[in-house]
Amino acid sequence: MDTKYRLNLQTQQVIEAAKTLAARFGHTAVDSGHLLLTILNNADSKAYIVMESMGIQLYEVENAYKKMNPFLGRFVDSIDLSGELTRALNNAELKAESSHNTISLQELFEAIFTDSHSIAVKTIESLGYPIETVISEMRGM
Secondary structure, three states, X not given: OOOOOOEOHHHHHHHHHHHHHHHHOOOOEEOHHHHHHHHOOOOXXXXXXXXXXXXXXXXXXXXHHHHXXXXXXXXXXXXXXXXXXXXXXXXXXXXXXXXXXXXXXXXXXXXXXXXXXXHHHHHHXXXXXXXXXXXXXXXXX
């Protein structure tokens, strides 16, 4: 894990799981879509609860993501953070510094969902769900 960021344990675990997923897809960088799919596999997460309450299903998100970022069928031995994920981590870190020391998963997802160009946002919007509602619901929890 990149030690540049101060992540809480849950955020570290999700990023590591997203890296594993990226490698399984044959991708060389982990992006917000990998994080989204990883978190939607965790029924205890706020993002999962919010999206489930909106009717957003994991299989829908996974299929939409795969259409935009197809499986490449190659072995990948090193996974980096994508530029979009690095921007999101930098934004989440700024918020975390103002209130506490580590980046929470909630802060990371809020940073991802407020970036209209992120793969996670494009994936959710491609399914016809308004990202503003996801953000609003997550903030309300």
